[in-house]
Amino acid sequence: MTPKRNSGERNSGERTSSGALANLLPHAILILGVLVFAFPIYMTLIGSTWDAATIGRGNLPLTPGGELLTNYNAAWNETQGTRILHTRVRIMMWNSLVMALVIALGKIAISILSAYAVAFFRFPLRMVFFWLIFITLMLPVEVRIIPTYEVVANLGLIDTYAGLTIPLIASATATLLFRQFFLTIPDELVEAAKIDGAGAVRFFVDVVLPLSRTNIAALFVILFIYGWNQYLWPLLVTNSADMETVVIGITKMIGNGEAATDWNVIMATTVLAMLPPVAVVVLMQRWFVKGLVDSEK
Amino acid sequence: MQRRVIFDNKALPYLLLTPQVAVTLIFFIWPAAQAIWQSVHLQDAFGLRAQFVWFENFEAVLTDPNYLDTLWITVIFCAAVTLLSLGAALLLAVLADSKIKGAGAYKTLLIWPYALAPAVAAVLWMFIFNPEIGVLGRALNNLGYAWDYRLNDTQALTMVVLAASWKQVSYNFIFFLAGLQAIPRSVLEAASIDGASASRRFWTIIFPLLSPTTFFLLVVNIVYAFFETFGTIHALTHGGPGKATETLIFRVYQDGVVNHDLGASSAQSVILMVIVIGLTAIQFRFVERKVHYS
Incomplete structure (x- = not known):
C-alpha cells in the first residue's frame, strides 16, 4: 500500500x-x-x-x-500455569464486575438524590453542601492516598467490596449533570404535580426518574468503564488473591515481564479483561458518546 | 441558579444529601485534611508522636534533586502525551467529519479504545514492543536498532508516552468530532465557494472555531497525563529503568505506600492538591466563559 x-x-x-x-x-x-x-x-x-x-x-x-x-x-x-500462580480469572472478572456495577449504580443513585435536593428544595446551608460535593473534583485518590487508605483500614474495610467501592462513589460530575438537567424540567410540571397533591417523593419517583432515563443510561456507560478500569485504588485496598480485580491481576501475572512466562494465559486474561468495557462501548455507542460529552459540560 | 417552583419539606433535602455528603466527608475531606496536617508535622516511626515543623517537609521535598528530576520528567511526559494525542485526534476527526464514504464505520473503529484501562493499554504495548518476544520489538533489533525499553531511559519514556497517548486519542477524537459538527456548514461552504483551499479553510475557520474544544481538551489531557497514567507506568516500567519514567503520582505512591515516608508523601500530596486545584480553576473559568458567550 x-x-x-x-x-x-x-x-x-x-x-x-x-x-x-x-x-x-x-x-x-x-x-x-x-x-x-x-x-x-x-x-x-x-x-x-x-x-x-x-x-x-x-x-x-x-x-x-x-x-x-x-x-x-x-x-x-486454573490457578497455576507452567511458570506463574494466578487467581482464577473467573473470580477476578466477578470482582471487577461487582466493583464496576456498584461504583456505577452507587454514583448514579447518590448523585441523583443529592442533585434532586439541591435543585428542588431551598434550605439552610444548601450552597455549602453544593460546594462540599463540588470540592471532590479537586481531590482525586492520588492526592490523599495514605490518609484515605488509613480511614478504610480503620473501618476494617480492607479486602472487602465495600472498601473497594464506597470511597469512590462520591461524584461531583454526576451531581452537576443531574442538577443541570433538573433545572430544565418546566415549572408548570412541578406546579401541576403539586396541585394534584403529589409530594416531593412521589414527584421524584413518577416524573423525575422516568425523565432521567436517558441521562442515567448515558452516565451508566461512562461510569461502568470508569469502575472496571480502576487501578490505583484496588491495588491499595486489596491484598488477598480472592479480592483481586482483573486489571490488577494481569500486571501481577506479568511481574517483571520475563520472556519465559505464561504469555499465552496472560494474553487470554487480557482479552477477557477488555471484553466487558469494549462491549459496553460498542453496543451502547450512542449513549456512550452522549454520556461522555454531557458529563464534561 | 435556582428553580422558581420548589418543594418545601424541611428534613427531606438533608436526608437526600446524606449518602453523598457522608462519603465526601469520610473519604475525601477528612483524608485531605489529614494529608495537610501530616505535611506540616514530623512523625516518629510508630506514628505515636508528632511535631509541628512548619514547612520542613516541603523544603525537603522541593530541594531534593530527585524530586525535581521527577517534576521535569512529569512535565515532558504530560506535554508529549497531550500534544501527541490531541494532534492525532484532531487529524482523524477532521477527516472523519468530511463527507467521505464509511465515515460512520471509521468513527466506531476509532472510539472503542476509550474502553481500555490505561494498564491494559500498557500490557498491549508491552506485548508488541518487548525486545525478546514482541513482534515490533524484535523487528527493531533485527533492523540493527538496539531497542530495549527496559534498559534505555529514553526508550522507556517513549514507550509510556506512546501507550498513554494511544489510549487517549479516542477520547479527544469524540470531543473534536462533536466540536466539528457544531461548526455551521454554511460558513465552510461560503469559504469553499470563495475558493479557499482545504488547508486554508482549516486554519482560518475550523481551527479558530474549534478553540474552545481544544482548550477544554488541553486541560483534560494534562489532568489525564498527570493522574490517570499511573496504571500505564506501573504496568509497563514500574517507573524504571532507575527513575526514568517516574512521574509525580508514581513518586507519591512509591514514597507513601512502598517506602512509608509519611512526611514526604503528604507534602507531595499537598503539592499535587495545589496543582489539581489550579487546573480545575482554569477549566471552570473557561467553562463559565463558554456558557456566557454562547
Whole structure:
C-alpha cells in the first residue's frame, strides 16, 4: 500500500481538489489510524491462541494458532500455569464486575438524590453542601492516598467490596449533570404535580426518574468503564488473591515481564479483561458518546 | 441558579444529601485534611508522636534533586502525551467529519479504545514492543536498532508516552468530532465557494472555531497525563529503568505506600492538591466563559 507514504504531504494532497489522491488520502490516513488502534489488540488475540513456548522464543506468527480453548480454559479455571500462580480469572472478572456495577449504580443513585435536593428544595446551608460535593473534583485518590487508605483500614474495610467501592462513589460530575438537567424540567410540571397533591417523593419517583432515563443510561456507560478500569485504588485496598480485580491481576501475572512466562494465559486474561468495557462501548455507542460529552459540560 | 417552583419539606433535602455528603466527608475531606496536617508535622516511626515543623517537609521535598528530576520528567511526559494525542485526534476527526464514504464505520473503529484501562493499554504495548518476544520489538533489533525499553531511559519514556497517548486519542477524537459538527456548514461552504483551499479553510475557520474544544481538551489531557497514567507506568516500567519514567503520582505512591515516608508523601500530596486545584480553576473559568458567550 503506497498511500501511507503520502501522509506527510497532506496539504499538497488536499489542494488537488479533483485528483484521485484527494479522495484516497483521507481514507489512507483513517485506515492507518484504525490499524494503529487495532494492531495491538490483534496481536493480543493471536497471542492468546498459541502456546507459551512459541511466544517465549519470540516466534509468534501473525496468524492464529490452535491453543485457543486450552489457554482460555487455563486462565478461566486454573490457578497455576507452567511458570506463574494466578487467581482464577473467573473470580477476578466477578470482582471487577461487582466493583464496576456498584461504583456505577452507587454514583448514579447518590448523585441523583443529592442533585434532586439541591435543585428542588431551598434550605439552610444548601450552597455549602453544593460546594462540599463540588470540592471532590479537586481531590482525586492520588492526592490523599495514605490518609484515605488509613480511614478504610480503620473501618476494617480492607479486602472487602465495600472498601473497594464506597470511597469512590462520591461524584461531583454526576451531581452537576443531574442538577443541570433538573433545572430544565418546566415549572408548570412541578406546579401541576403539586396541585394534584403529589409530594416531593412521589414527584421524584413518577416524573423525575422516568425523565432521567436517558441521562442515567448515558452516565451508566461512562461510569461502568470508569469502575472496571480502576487501578490505583484496588491495588491499595486489596491484598488477598480472592479480592483481586482483573486489571490488577494481569500486571501481577506479568511481574517483571520475563520472556519465559505464561504469555499465552496472560494474553487470554487480557482479552477477557477488555471484553466487558469494549462491549459496553460498542453496543451502547450512542449513549456512550452522549454520556461522555454531557458529563464534561 | 435556582428553580422558581420548589418543594418545601424541611428534613427531606438533608436526608437526600446524606449518602453523598457522608462519603465526601469520610473519604475525601477528612483524608485531605489529614494529608495537610501530616505535611506540616514530623512523625516518629510508630506514628505515636508528632511535631509541628512548619514547612520542613516541603523544603525537603522541593530541594531534593530527585524530586525535581521527577517534576521535569512529569512535565515532558504530560506535554508529549497531550500534544501527541490531541494532534492525532484532531487529524482523524477532521477527516472523519468530511463527507467521505464509511465515515460512520471509521468513527466506531476509532472510539472503542476509550474502553481500555490505561494498564491494559500498557500490557498491549508491552506485548508488541518487548525486545525478546514482541513482534515490533524484535523487528527493531533485527533492523540493527538496539531497542530495549527496559534498559534505555529514553526508550522507556517513549514507550509510556506512546501507550498513554494511544489510549487517549479516542477520547479527544469524540470531543473534536462533536466540536466539528457544531461548526455551521454554511460558513465552510461560503469559504469553499470563495475558493479557499482545504488547508486554508482549516486554519482560518475550523481551527479558530474549534478553540474552545481544544482548550477544554488541553486541560483534560494534562489532568489525564498527570493522574490517570499511573496504571500505564506501573504496568509497563514500574517507573524504571532507575527513575526514568517516574512521574509525580508514581513518586507519591512509591514514597507513601512502598517506602512509608509519611512526611514526604503528604507534602507531595499537598503539592499535587495545589496543582489539581489550579487546573480545575482554569477549566471552570473557561467553562463559565463558554456558557456566557454562547
